[in-house]
Amino acid sequence: MIEGSKRRRRPLLLLSLAVMLAGAGCSSGPNESASPNGGATGSAGQPEGQKKAAEKITFWHYLNDRHELLVGMAKDFTGKTGIEVDVQLFGGDGFKQKIIASAQTNSLPDLMTYSGGAGDLAKLIETKSVMELGGKMAETFKKFPESVAKAYAYAEGNPFNVKEYGTYAVPMDTNNMQFMYNKDLFAKAGVAEPPKTWEQLLETVDKLRAAGITPFATGIGSWVIGPMAAPYEFAYIGKEKLLDVKAGKQPLIGSGYENVLKIFEDLYKHKAFADGISTMDLPKAEQMFANGEVAMIFDGSWAIGVLNQMNPSFKNYDAFLPPKPAGAANDVKITGGIGVPLVVSQQTKHADAVLKFVDYLVAKEQQQQYAAKSFNLPANMDAAKSESDMSPALRSFSLGMQHVYDTNGMYPSPNVDTAMQKGVQLIVIGQSTPDKVLKQMDEALQKALKEKK
Template structure:
């Protein structure tokens, strides 16, 4: 995926998105393959949790695993998000991946699997992986085989200011697209900026088109279009038209085309400071709103992306992603054991409480205290379909073209038809 997605999940790199990379001697430089005189297996854990509190929490978990497995040594290798991606691209090309490595699933993982570099985890993890939240496993399922184990999952939805909604006479969050457009009009009528958008970074705008495509064409259509390299179907053009209708209402803050996401004058701050009523963003939004702005406290609410009347999609189909771990082909048993340890209920509870991730183990839900986080978790748990971030699900060039074309539509320089055609052209070129 391109830099926009790195920016999007820069926050996640701090508190959520950590990856595992474990390696034996034959992998990427581990100290032992388990056959040394000491009888110790060293597994190298590659992660992108370079900031607190996740860095310390994960280091503590590694020590706990070592205490439970005296003949296993965990060597932690940490890289920042973009550096990690660059390194993994080079390792993939060399044919030598770490024993356990961070993955977002989707297109990149598929490339690694197709190259024969990733272990099929379906059988060795079945006794315990089947109990994980189904939607959290989705990004790592390829051809009905499991190639990754999630440690985090989340979704994109609308974060809104309850006080501003009340001021505009909106009694409940909208559940339909027409209702959503009506809410935008009511907010505008009261002089309230309905939506904050980081137009400069492009990826936040993509969320609108992706969700509208899911609602009009259905979640399966996005996968089928990628397989067929054809995004010109009526549902995708309709998605662009619905977005154009929204843009026509001029719902975004002044100067949105030059606005970033997490800066003091950006999208998150506009909502956090009460200057805009809503933003379409992931489960990390409240933390970024409070960091970039003041935060809304009890005035902050969450609702899922509305259904589109007459569309093939359902409001229970969600768009989002998370972090997971995959194993290189031939990784030692200790690597599988570590994955099992990492999704134990006690581990997940610790991650939920200390790092703010959403639980992938249903029994860990009791550790959630924030009402909005509970609302997100309830949506994920009841999800009837799941679509991974398009810049992860698709080949990197295709994901970037989605971001660029949708940004052009929002800026008024591309039509809904041209968006569909541009994405299709790029997809065909990537074949």
């Protein structure tokens, strides 16, 4: 899953606090009481014949760039159901803390977008602050890719020690990382379609260079190395062996990991990289791609919105899955997960109404509208597969959710990843080799395993 800084600059992570809450954010108002079916009955002593107050739910979110879209969808939902939705925006970096503080005072809203990973949500589950949704929305969860549906699921033996097993969040959107390419520059170099194998990718790089076009840029100077390497970890090593290698149960040297590092060496030898690649961050690479200075970039689906902001006239591009090398025994898998999870308060007095609204938000029609207007991937796979107003790149990223891995494991120390990242930064400028970097990674791994004993 891509979280926090790794989902990065999408507008949903920016800007400041926009709305202040006057009182408790959820449930009924001071003159309402809960009816047996979760609706508000109105105040005691209500004059006979007076119209019953509409059921009303409160929805908190942090999506600055999508507030008006969500308000419009809420109004449409009210028109169809009679259930009112008070959509409240709390932008900025303090949203997670606001949720935690509200949970501690039993003042969570009926529904919220959650900002945090499975470990963060586990803390709210322990305090019985949020509702288990898997049992109540089993049919809804069938709409999503399996890896996405279980991102916030907790089963026996889960690493967060959650005892109340179940699924506690519904995905409103998703994200993943793939290669993107400029169709005009490909055509100029005589490349008719995106490469399907690693060998074809290298041939494409050669054709681009021959046409005087810089082939590739990405954030090699930042966190992007890990997600770019991940598809080839799966392809060359396989999921089960990879988990064992990272846990120290099988040796790293001899595992095939040198082939993973070799993809960066291949790109260096074929002169794929833009100048300054070893220290380049992703925003710089995105600006180059948006301006037509490079033909390809490795980036996340959120980049579609970023590119639109950088250069609204830049439209003729698409995405493709990391090409599989001929010598790899396994399929490639890509980094991805839930972008925005929806979580329901355990204390809501309007459970049926809230779940009905969640179902509405993730239905095919609304997911298509959400994707087209927000540049974010639909979680609903029927929406992803259908012909709609999504751009070609957005649709390619959406279909890519079927190839997202559920886990690639963790080394016992971040020093192993650091050794890999620093080593790759040297490989891409010809100052190190896969064998040298692999040895450095293994030294860090063995040290960590020794300290762990």
